[in-house]
Amino acid sequence: MYVHVNHLLPATTDSDFPRARRVHPATLALAHLILHPGRIATGFAAASFYGMRYFVDEELLAFLTSTGTRRTGAPDHVLLHPTRLLDLHRSTAVPVHEDHRKLKCADAHTTLSHMLESVSVPDALREQRWNVPDLSRIRSHLTPDFIRCVQVSDACHQSIGNVSPADPRKLRVPGGLDVMFAASVLGSTDVGAESxxxxxxxxxxxxxxxxxxxxxxxxxxxxxxxxxxxxxxxxxxxxxxxxxxxxxxxxxxxxxxxxxxxxxxxxxxxxxxxxxxxxxxxxxxxxxxxxxxxxx
Missing domain, CATH: 3.40.960 (Endonuclease; Chain A)
Incomplete structure (x- = not known):
């Protein structure tokens, strides 16, 4: 695939943090699926197909793949999740685009659950480029990791056009978020937040x-x-x-x-x-x- 230089993302993020990559995440995810059509985009890779504007540029692009796949063989921007339940995920997956009906991404609930699971795990590099103040002095649960999860949930709901937060039980998917934590995040979600x-x-x-x-x-x-x-x-x-x-x-x-x-x-x-x-x-x-x- 060839990407015109004018289509590259700016060299730095809105917070002036140097980008690790400048190709649009949906383009990277599409290229990966063309090369590996049996895999399913999920997490931030799938969110890029849903039109999510925030966070997808810098987070790892996740894909569900069959068991036995070597995680270490993936490019630096790709995160592979080998699973025995690939067929189950495929039964609810949706086409990434009307022009690529055979290439699939996870349904919206699975996508959100996998994004939240990823963001809920502390990461030093993420903390540098995605700086969030600690509001636990205001309310004890408002830690930076929790705030990032709510920001992801808000942005995801904006992209898929939901009129109300998802049912936390629907986020109980293989490899996804703990349902109690999901309920807490969704309870703090506001689908009207535009940034x-x-x-x-x-x-x-x-x-x-x-x-x-x-x-x-x-x-x-x-x-x-x-x-x-x-x-x-x-x-x-x-x-x-x-x-x-x-x-x-x-x-x-x-x-x-x-x-x-x-x-x-x-x-x-x-x-x-x-x-x-x-x-x-x-x-x-x-x-x-x-x-x-x-x-x-």
């Missing part, structure tokens, strides 16, 4: 008052939809907006000003949140104080 930073923001502040929800519609005076705020307490008129890199653009800044004016006109309040506000526990504590003050 990992929105997930982190939600987990950092949603204990401050009941009734917090994501994707709150904001309307103009004429009743037309103006935008949707990331998080907030709609009944209390408090909205949290996460400002990503695109908010630096002139057109986006003008839109943000219009949104702020519309909310303030209706008595609402807006707290704009940046990556810096979520970079450490100390910064998060200051953010929480701002939110508490706005809720009073």
């Amino acid at each position: 990992p930073q929105e997930t982190l923001l939600r987990l950092a502040v949603n204990d401050l008052a009941p009734g917090m929800r994501s994707q709150i519609p904001v309307f103009k005076e004429d009743g037309k939809l103006l935008t949707v705020s990331d998080l907030g307490w709609g009944e209390r008129g408090l909205h949290l907006m996460y400002d990503g890199v695109h908010h630096r653009q002139r057109e986006q800044r003008d839109h943000d000003s219009e949104v702020l004016a519309a909310l303030q006109h209706g008595g609402g309040r807006v707290i704009r949140v940046t990556a810096g506000n979520l970079a450490s526990m100390a910064k998060i504590e200051k953010l929480r104080e701002r939110v508490v003050g706005a809720l009073e």
